[in-house]
Amino acid sequence: MSAFVSFEEVSKVYRMGEITIRAVDNVSFSIEKGEFAVIVGPSGAGKTTVLNMLGGMDGCSGGTIRVDGSLISGMTPRQLTAYRRHDIGFVFQFYNLVQNLTALENVELASQICRQPLDAATVLQEVGLGERMNNFPAQLSGGEQQRVAIARALAKNPKLLLCDEPTGALDYQTGKSILKLLQDTCRQKGVTVVVITHNSALTPMADRVIRIKNGTVADMRCCSHPTPVEQIEW
Ligand SMILES: Nc1ncnc2c1ncn2[C@@H]1O[C@H](COP(=O)(O)OP(=O)(O)OP(=O)(O)O)[C@@H](O)[C@H]1O
Ligand SMILES: [Mg+2]
Structure with missing residues (x-):
């Protein structure tokens, strides 16, 4: 079985x-369902390029990408749109919320375009924002805005939650609480989570670590007993 x-x-x-820039060069790796995977590597290594191809935002120049039995690398633009819409939740470094919509409306906006959305208010409660649903992004801290962005991604009920440097704009403690939310979400909801970071200190929290260097996979390893992020210091 693949x-x-x-x-x-x-x-x-x-x-x-x-x-010509070979951003990604002959990369092979796998991730199992329900895993918390970390893609780590220095700036310019090709991490974002890998995540964008996995999420159907960018096509590949060669090779095959499969997700849950579907051949992503063989999809037409129309199929890729449906794949991004129904199967993928994205979380970015700078949240990318719609500024003139409330937290609740930002989450509802995303859930409106997919097949089996979760209830927006419930998901906001789960990420700890039950009391702040009617606030606009500008009324929320960076960490709270990132929670809205995570709720927005989760409300789509995605197969894959892809996070590109989700704590890059946050201070140490806030970043840690966001990583804890992602780790808890993975454990409790069974959603497969992929987090990009340049910070090697975070790798003990992962079930699987994919190390990228100069556009290639330098190393991939699994850990049967990952460390809860609150026990990691960096
Ligand atoms: N659209 C593009 N056009 C041309 N080159 C690109 C494009 N996107 C990425 N690259 C190049 O591909 C390489 C890998 O970039 P990528 O953004 O994937 O790195 P990264 O590991 O995410 O880095 P960072 O940690 O700084 O975000 C870099 O040399 C980058 O300049
Ligand atoms: Mg990047």
């Missing part, structure tokens, strides 16, 4: 005039 997520010899080449 893995829930699999990359097989995936490459991504960007052409800019005379110059």
